[in-house]
Amino acid sequence: MIGSLRRLGRFGCNALESLGRAGGFLLLSAFAVPSREGFGLWVRQMHFVGVLSLAIVLVSGLFIGMVLALQGYTILVEFGAEQALGQMVALSLLRELAPVVAALLFAGRAGSALTAEIGLMKATEQLSSMEMIGVDPLRRVVAPRLWAGFVALPLLTVGFSVVGIWGGYLVGVEWLGGFEGSYWGNMQSSVEFLDDVGNGMIKSMVFAVVVTWIAVFQGYDLIPTSEGISRATTRTVVYSSLAVLGLDFVLTAVMFGGLS
Amino acid sequence: MKRSKTMELGVGLFMLAGILGLVFLGLRVSGMTLNASGDTFRLEANFANIGSLKPRARVTMAGVTVGRISAIELDTEWYDARVVMELDSDLEGELSRDTTAAILTAGLLGEQYVGLSVGGDPEMLADGDTIRDTQSAVVLEELIQQFVSNMVND
Numbered sequence: 094m095i096g097s098l099r100r101l102g103r104f105g106c107n108a109l110e111s112l113g114r115a116g117g118f119l120l121l122s123a124f125a126v127p128s129r130e131g132f133g134l135w136v137r138q139m140h141f142v143g144v145l146s147l148a149i150v151l152v153s154g155l156f157i158g159m160v161l162a163l164q165g166y167t168i169l170v171e172f173g174a175e176q177a178l179g180q181m182v183a184l185s186l187l188r189e190l191a192p193v194v195a196a197l198l199f200a201g202r203a204g205s206a207l208t209a210e211i212g213l214m215k216a217t218e219q220l221s222s223m224e225m226i227g228v229d230p231l232r233r234v235v236a237p238r239l240w241a242g243f244v245a246l247p248l249l250t251v252g253f254s255v256v257g258i259w260g261g262y263l264v265g266v267e268w269l270g271g272f273e274g275s276y277w278g279n280m281q282s283s284v285e286f287l288d289d290v291g292n293g294m295i296k297s298m299v300f301a302v303v304v305t306w307i308a309v310f311q312g313y314d315l316i317p318t319s320e321g322i323s324r325a326t327t328r329t330v331v332y333s334s335l336a337v338l339g340l341d342f343v344l345t346a347v348m349f350g351g352l353s
Numbered sequence: 354m355k356r357s358k359t360m361e362l363g364v365g366l367f368m369l370a371g372i373l374g375l376v377f378l379g380l381r382v383s384g385m386t387l388n389a390s391g392d393t394f395r396l397e398a399n400f401a402n403i404g405s406l407k408p409r410a411r412v413t414m415a416g417v418t419v420g421r422i423s424a425i426e427l428d429t430e431w432y433d434a435r436v437v438m439e440l441d442s443d444l445e446g447e448l449s450r451d452t453t454a455a456i457l458t459a460g461l462l463g464e465q466y467v468g469l470s471v472g473g474d475p476e477m478l479a480d481g482d483t484i485r486d487t488q489s490a491v492v493l494e495e496l497i498q499q500f501v502s503n504m505v506n507d
Binding site: 133136137139140143144147176183187244245247248249251252254255258275277278279280281282283284285286289290294 | 357360361363364366367368370371374375377378379381382383384385409410411459464466
C-alpha cells in the first residue's frame with residue numbers, strides 16, 4: 094500500500110521534473126543570444142525542416158482537398174446544396190485539417206529526424222566536446238533547429254491549405270461539374286480572414302512550438318545508447334501527435350466552440 | 354559555398370511561397386479586396402426582416418456585385434433593421450430615388466445578399482441617402498405558416 098503510494102509519488106515527481114527541465118531548456122535555447130553564424134545555421138535547418146518537407150505536405154494537402162470535395166459533393170448533392178462545397182472544403186481545411194495534418198506530418202518527417210540527429214550527437218559525445226571547447230550546444234545546435242521549426246510549420250500549413258483548396262476545386266468543379274462561381278463565391282462570403290485563416294495560423298504556430306520543442310528536447314535528453322535513440326525517436330512521434338490532437342481540441346473550443 | 358547559396362535560395366523561395374499562399378488565402382478564399390475605402394459611397398436601407406443577412410455580404414445589381422454591406426443595426430425608432438451598404442463610387446448619382454432593395458438567397462441554402470434594381474425617378478440617390486422601397490428576406494417558417502392558415506380558411 095505504502096509502496097504503491099511511493100511509486101505514484103515518484104512517478105509524479107519524475108514527470109514534473111522532466112517538464113521543468115524541458116521548460117528551462119526551451120527558454121534557454123529559444124532566447125539564446127544568436128551567434129554570428131546563427132543565421133547560416135538557421136538557413137541550413139530551414140532547408141532540411143521546411144523545404145524538404147514541402148513535397149510530402151503538398152501532396153497530402155492535394156489528396157485531402159480532393160477527398161473532401163469528393164465526399165462533400167456526394168453528400169451535399171443529396172440535399173441539393175452542392176453550391177456549399179467550396180465553403181465546406183475551405184472551412185474544414187483552414188480551421189482544422191491543414192494545421193493538424195501538417196503538424197502530424199511534420200512530426201513524422203522532421204521531428205523524428207531532429208531527435209535522432211541530436212541524439213546521435215549526444216551519443217557520440219559531440220555535444221560535450223562542444224562544451225569543452227567553449228561552444229554552447231544550446232546556441233549552436235538546438236536554437237537554429239528550434240527556430241527553423243517555428244517558422245517552417247506555419248508556412249507549410251499555408252501551402253497545405255492552398256493546395257487543398259485547389260484540389261477541392263479540381264474535383265468539385267472540373268471533374269464532378271459543380272458551378273465554379275458558387276465554389277469561390279460561397280467560399281468568399283463565408284470565410285473571414287482573421288477568424289478562419291488567422292485562427293488557423295495561430296493553431297499552427299502553437300503546434301510548431303510544441304512539436305519542435307518535443308522533438309529537440311527528446312533528442313537532447315535521451316539516454317545516449319542506440320536503444321535510447323530509438324526509444325526517443327518513437328516518443329517524439331507519439332508525444333507530439335498526442336499533444337497536437339489534444340491541443341487542437343482545446344484551441345478549437347476556445348476559438349470556435351464558444352466554450353469558455 | 355555554392356551548396357550553401359542554393360540552400361539559401363531554396364529557403365528564400367519557400368518563405369516567399371508561404372507568404373504568397375497567405376495572400377492567396379486572403380484575396381481569393383476569404384474575398385478581401387485591396388481597394389481603399391475611399392472610392393465607395395454609402396446608402397442605407399431599412400428592412401422589416403433581414404433573415405440571416407450578415408455584414409460583408411454582397412450587394413448586387415442584375416447579378417453583378419457592386420458593393421458590400423458594411424453594418425447592420427437595429428433602428429429603435431421603427432424597430433426594424435437598418436442596413437448600411439458601401440457601393441462603388443461609379444454608381445454615385447446613377448441610382449434613381451425609387452431604387453428598390455430586396456434580400457435574396459443564392460440557391461436553396463446559399464448565402465443571402467441584397468439585390469438592387471433601379472426605378473424611373475429623374476432624381477438620383479446621393480451619398481448617405483436611404484432607400485425607401487425595400488423587400489424583406491423570405492423566412493421559410495412564415496411562408497409555411499401562411500400556407501397552413503390558407504389551407505384552414507379554404
